[in-house]
Amino acid sequence: MTDESPGLVPSSLGATLEQANAAPVELEDPGLVLGGRVELRSHVGDAESVSWVEYQACPAGSCDWQALARSQAAPFAALVDTAALPDGDYDLRLLVGRHNGQIEASRPLRRRLLANKPTVSLRQPQPGAWLGGAVAIVARLSAAAAELPLRFQFSSDHKSWRPMLRATRAGPEAAIWYTTGLPDGDYLLRALAGAEGAQAVSEPVEVHLDNAPPECKLVEPTQLAVLRGSVRLLAEASDAGSGVAAVEFQYARTAEVWTPLGSTASMPFRLLWQTHRLPDGHYRLRCLARDCIGNRAASAEVAVLLANMPLPGRPPERASPRPTSEPDGEREP
Numbered sequence: 001m002t003d004e005s006p007g008l009v010p011s012s013l014g015a016t017l018e019q020a021n022a023a024p025v026e027l028e029d030p031g032l033v034l035g036g037r038v039e040l041r042s043h044v045g046d047a048e049s050v051s052w053v054e055y056q057a058c059p060a061g062s063c064d065w066q067a068l069a070r071s072q073a074a075p076f077a078a079l080v081d082t083a084a085l086p087d088g089d090y091d092l093r094l095l096v097g098r099h100n101g102q103i104e105a106s107r108p109l110r111r112r113l114l115a116n117k118p119t120v121s122l123r124q125p126q127p128g129a130w131l132g133g134a135v136a137i138v139a140r141l142s143a144a145a146a147e148l149p150l151r152f153q154f155s156s157d158h159k160s161w162r163p164m165l166r167a168t169r170a171g172p173e174a175a176i177w178y179t180t181g182l183p184d185g186d187y188l189l190r191a192l193a194g195a196e197g198a199q200a201v202s203e204p205v206e207v208h209l210d211n212a213p214p215e216c217k218l219v220e221p222t223q224l225a226v227l228r229g230s231v232r233l234l235a236e237a238s239d240a241g242s243g244v245a246a247v248e249f250q251y252a253r254t255a256e257v258w259t260p261l262g263s264t265a266s267m268p269f270r271l272l273w274q275t276h277r278l279p280d281g282h283y284r285l286r287c288l289a290r291d292c293i294g295n296r297a298a299s300a301e302v303a304v305l306l307a308n309m310p311l312p313g314r315p316p317e318r319a320s321p322r323p324t325s326e327p328d329g330e331r332e333p
Helices: none
Strands: 002-004 037-040 050-059 066-071 077-081 088-098 103-105 109-114 120-124 134-141 150-155 174-178 185-193 205-209 215-220 225-227 230-238 244-252 259-264 269-274 281-291 296-298 302-306
Touching (some): 050 077, 244 269, 259 269
Antiparallel strands (some): 050 088, 120 134, 281 296, 281 302
């Protein structure tokens, strides 16, 4: 037999009861997250000696126990409508009254979540994140919202909301938002569970879009420079969004693909190039800047001539003396 809960009432027994007892009284664990109508069951030891069983709850850690339901017949189970309590964390326990007048209490079950109201929150991206390209949007739905339709929206002016028409679903709680084509800047994101009159709306999360590549320029060497020995490569790079993450230097012969010389992540963006490791001739140089999102941009090419071998009939020129130590940020490729 299962008793219905009589409604939420303060327990006259909860304040004075001592929990220390030797009887095997135990409340079966109904789960960590509860909602709707929940059946509560108990282990009471000698069932023939039991007069009644009362199920109680209190806000987690408060000891302000209130009666949820009472059963007076074996197996002393009760159906409880958890909607009688506000959503939140609760402790649960069991009281058992014996025919001899003894009252016993079970060990409390700590921090069981009652979640009857549908709720939704954004798990990803994190507040303040820099984003670009295809962005994963992930929500967290409460049990009451799990079967509701899920939508995502964004706001560029922090006032009006627009649907993510270019987003594609990537699971029951996720979508991919394609940000290419949107202006860079600050945006708010939110998730909605339910139909047009959404039953649950998440707190907005502010993020920053950065789809524009950084700008960079190869400052040294200059166009048509004749190079030999150790040559300093110097670049300038900037990014108005997420910032410059690194600058890479590259070279190529006239009809060859670009070959990396090395990279640096700190200003000034510079590198030492040992030109004697390559055959003399015409080369192209450039730098490639990458921002913290992964956007890349290449500088204009600079044409140079390597001339480490002396010309016929002309004595070899002395190479510029190498510094005893390399400046910070410079290294040989």
